[in-house]
Amino acid sequence: MKHILKTSFIVIVAALVAGIAFGIYRFNSPMPETLSLEPEPSNLVYFKETFEGCRDRFRLQAEKVTDRFDGVEVSHLSVDSGVSADLTIDYCYIPAQKEPRRLMILISGIHGVEGYVGSAVQQMVLNEMVQTADFQEMGILFVHGLNPYGFKFNRRVTENNVDLNRNCMADAAGFQTQNRGYTSLNNWLNQRKPLNLTAFDHFFFPFYAARKLLKYKTGVMRQAVLQGQYQYETGIYFGGKALEPNIEVFTPLVQRVAADYEIVLAIDLHTGYGERGTLHLFPAALDSPVERQRIESLFDGFHIDWADTEDFYTVNGDLLTYLGQVLSPDIYMSMPFEFGTLDTQNTLGSIKALHNMMVENQGVHHGYADKADEIKVKKRFIEGFFPSSPAWRSKAIQDARVLMKTTLERFHAVSAAP
Numbered sequence: 001m002k003h004i005l006k007t008s009f010i011v012i013v014a015a016l017v018a019g020i021a022f023g024i025y026r027f028n029s030p031m032p033e034t035l036s037l038e039p040e041p042s043n044l045v046y047f048k049e050t051f052e053g054c055r056d057r058f059r060l061q062a063e064k065v066t067d068r069f070d071g072v073e074v075s076h077l078s079v080d081s082g083v084s085a086d087l088t089i090d091y092c093y094i095p096a097q098k099e100p101r102r103l104m105i106l107i108s109g110i111h112g113v114e115g116y117v118g119s120a121v122q123q124m125v126l127n128e129m130v131q132t133a134d135f136q137e138m139g140i141l142f143v144h145g146l147n148p149y150g151f152k153f154n155r156r157v158t159e160n161n162v163d164l165n166r167n168c169m170a171d172a173a174g175f176q177t178q179n180r181g182y183t184s185l186n187n188w189l190n191q192r193k194p195l196n197l198t199a200f201d202h203f204f205f206p207f208y209a210a211r212k213l214l215k216y217k218t219g220v221m222r223q224a225v226l227q228g229q230y231q232y233e234t235g236i237y238f239g240g241k242a243l244e245p246n247i248e249v250f251t252p253l254v255q256r257v258a259a260d261y262e263i264v265l266a267i268d269l270h271t272g273y274g275e276r277g278t279l280h281l282f283p284a285a286l287d288s289p290v291e292r293q294r295i296e297s298l299f300d301g302f303h304i305d306w307a308d309t310e311d312f313y314t315v316n317g318d319l320l321t322y323l324g325q326v327l328s329p330d331i332y333m334s335m336p337f338e339f340g341t342l343d344t345q346n347t348l349g350s351i352k353a354l355h356n357m358m359v360e361n362q363g364v365h366h367g368y369a370d371k372a373d374e375i376k377v378k379k380r381f382i383e384g385f386f387p388s389s390p391a392w393r394s395k396a397i398q399d400a401r402v403l404m405k406t407t408l409e410r411f412h413a414v415s416a417a418p
Helices: 002-028 051-064 112-128 148-153 172-176 180-189 205-216 218-226 245-258 289-298 319-326 347-366 371-383 390-411
Strands: 073-078 088-094 102-107 138-144 263-272 279-281 331-340
Touching: 051 073, 051 088, 051 112, 051 138, 051 148, 073 245, 088 245, 102 112, 102 245, 102 390, 112 138, 112 148, 112 263, 112 390, 138 245, 180 205, 180 218, 205 218, 205 347, 245 319, 263 319, 263 390, 279 390, 289 331, 289 390, 319 331, 331 390, 347 371
Parallel strands: 102 138, 102 263, 263 331
Antiparallel strands: 073 088, 088 138, 279 331
């Protein structure tokens, strides 16, 4: 009997050790390709590997539409910088040709490194859809690379370490918001020492994160980390102390363009959150049944992940809410498009995404133990927002094509009439 118990104990321990080893292996390994889709070369042509390459292609596609429509604006807004003299937010505005009633705003790159995919989608729309779209009563404003610093240097944040999607405050009092949950996690989230990926707390990060999840619960911890914070200037998800220059130069442009329109639909292009290879719709929670019904009709047939479920979190200072406050159309609608990369709907994917954010930020502010760690961290970080997988990229364009075509067609039916 003792022999059987001893054998059973050894088997259990061995299984536990094997499980831990497998978990660590998965956590520290690159994201496996799970898509069986055959890449379509015509989809891949829209992707470029540098900020300048994306910007050049956007400008080229934008210039092509100037001969087809009257009053097209193709220009840029300069963003002051201490590290680059050529940071620009580019835009293309095609006005309604007859009567300005509906305006669509399509924005990329608010989170810098996410701009590669957003730029590709904008190029696709300009190249494939604008030439045949009906612009008699609809205008469209493309805003390319809202965060050119983060885009150019492969960061999510601005030169001031500010997350622009936590920075858009119509009321300056918002910058005084206290995130007490974040404060309790700050020392863990933002370690102030050179990054060493082989250090115990990083190599075994899933278990440290699991302890935090047990203490705070997943929803509470997610809200504390992702909502945004305004106290720790070198920390992740820092929303700033005032509006960033990007938002200051962008706001007058969008207000001028939107002034004559009755209905505005703003779409913000993101990557990272959600199931890998899936284009998610993540609207804000809406209190008005009429507003919700309007969104559901516009995106009927596409799955909408409403933000009023327990799996989601609220954000302070997000761009789409801000636009609803600084613009004054009769009807304002908004929708973030999120191209999932790391399976963050799963615990392991969510933990991996958080760790990528933490170590990238730590390395930027406190350096790296060695060059190999720096290379690995930066590669993982970019992969989390701009996967190198041809299958992933092709599917992103394929899904965006279907969704944007349908949205452009249905937007014409939205009316301000009761």
